[in-house]
Amino acid sequence: MDIGIDLGTASVLVYVRGKGIALKEPSVVALDKDSGKMLAVGEEARKMIGRTPGNIVAIRPLREGVIADYTTTELMLKYFLNKVVPRRIFRPRIMICVPAVITTVEKRAVIEASTAAGARQTFLIEEPIAAAIGAGIDISKPFGSMVVDIGGGTTDIAVLSLGGIVCGESIRVAGDKFDEAIVRYVKKEFNLMIGERTAEEVKIGVANVFPEGDDSAAMDVRGRSLITGLPQNITITAEQTREALQEPVEQIVNAIFGVLEKTPPELSSDISERGIVMTGGGSLLRGLDRLISHKTGIPVTVAEDAVSCVALGAGRALENLDMLGPNAIYTK
Numbered sequence: 343m344d345i346g347i348d349l350g351t352a353s354v355l356v357y358v359r360g361k362g363i364a365l366k367e368p369s370v371v372a373l374d375k376d377s378g379k380m381l382a383v384g385e386e387a388r389k390m391i392g393r394t395p396g397n398i399v400a401i402r403p404l405r406e407g408v409i410a411d412y413t414t415t416e417l418m419l420k421y422f423l424n425k426v427v428p429r430r431i432f433r434p435r436i437m438i439c440v441p442a443v444i445t446t447v448e449k450r451a452v453i454e455a456s457t458a459a460g461a462r463q464t465f466l467i468e469e470p471i472a473a474a475i476g477a478g479i480d481i482s483k484p485f486g487s488m489v490v491d492i493g494g495g496t497t498d499i500a501v502l503s504l505g506g507i508v509c510g511e512s513i514r515v516a517g518d519k520f521d522e523a524i525v526r527y528v529k530k531e532f533n534l535m536i537g538e539r540t541a542e543e544v545k546i547g548v549a550n551v552f553p554e555g556d557d558s559a560a561m562d563v564r565g566r567s568l569i570t571g572l573p574q575n576i577t578i579t580a581e582q583t584r585e586a587l588q589e590p591v592e593q594i595v596n597a598i599f600g601v602l603e604k605t606p607p608e609l610s611s612d613i614s615e616r617g618i619v620m621t622g623g624g625s626l627l628r629g630l631d632r633l634i635s636h637k638t639g640i641p642v643t644v645a646e647d648a649v650s651c652v653a654l655g656a657g658r659a660l661e662n663l664d665m666l667g668p669n670a671i672y673t674k
């Protein structure tokens with residue numbers, strides 16, 4: 343049994359060979375503050391964010407692409423693995439995609455958690471490589487491909503060739519920063535406090551960073567007035583979201599330019615011919631693909647099933663370990 347896991351900042355996805363995506367849950371754990379006991383994991387815990395009484399905390403153990411809380415990450419990983427493989431006849435091989443900037447100690451810790459949860463063998467894979475494989479790119483050939491994976495915490499930009507990363511960058515600007523920018527904008531323009539979940543609904547519902555044709559989308563949003571302290575409704579338009587998201591979007595575009603400038607010329611010409619592939623939930627932000635294409639002059643496509651790409655790629659990588667370069671995976 344082969345399993346691929348995307349241990350993401352926003353969500354955990356588990357791909358099981360022959361079954362497809364077997365689990366997709368938010369990376370959130372609710373704990374009892376006093377005893378440290380795990381009360382809920384995943385979707386159930388996510389509903390508690392911002393709504394917990396004093397004795398319960400809802401934690402996102404991975405934040406901004408790093409493991410902020412190791413013990414809780416381990417608990418969460420074990421819980422999800424047990425859910426997918428409850429009774430193990432054959433111990434699975436597991437490929438886990440971890441955030442780009444984790445330390446060797448953290449890598450070992452993730453492997454130990456996976457072993458403790460029943461893995462026969464565990465490998466860790468770099469996110470852009472898993473994303474590219476999941477997007478159906480053959481990275482084993484001497485051709486350059488560019489992948490931009492926009493998750494919740496990090497955006498990973500990488501140029502791949504011959505099974506490895508030739509150059510790239512990882513920045514801590516992705517889906518969460520989009521939400522925060524919307525919260526700030528609504529506070530400044532409307533004197534209204536909204537929560538991160540509401541901001542995410544605005545982002546998914548109406549935001550559009552590069553309009554084409556009809557741009558009249560708008561959405562009603564409820565929050566707490568900073569003037570009266572009472573609940574209040576406002577209407578936010580797509581145009582306003584564009585203004586709100588300008589800064590984080592520009593940071594991503596600039597990072598792509600930075601990587602393109604570092605790319606060796608042969609690979610550059612491959613990329614301009616084959617285009618840039620975007621993966622991750624953040625790449626679904628309306629208009630972002632067209633905006634990047636407009637700024638760089640390179641065609642951009644969003645991978646099919648962009649959110650599942652990394653887990654899918656991690657699983658497929660296990661089936662083809664020999665197509666990966668020597669530094670693409672890590673194992674103990």
Ligand SMILES: Nc1ncnc2c1ncn2[C@@H]1O[C@H](COP(=O)(O)OP(=O)(O)OP(=O)(O)O)[C@@H](O)[C@H]1O
Nearest residue numbers: 350351352353493494495496517622623624626627
């Ligand atoms: N349709 C959509 N439009 C815009 N953003 C979206 C959409 N769907 C999901 N997202 C955003 O995608 C982000 C999560 O993406 P994903 O699940 O790929 O992240 P992750 O793999 O958990 O994070 P990371 O790679 O940083 O560890 C969230 O910020 C979410 O709000």
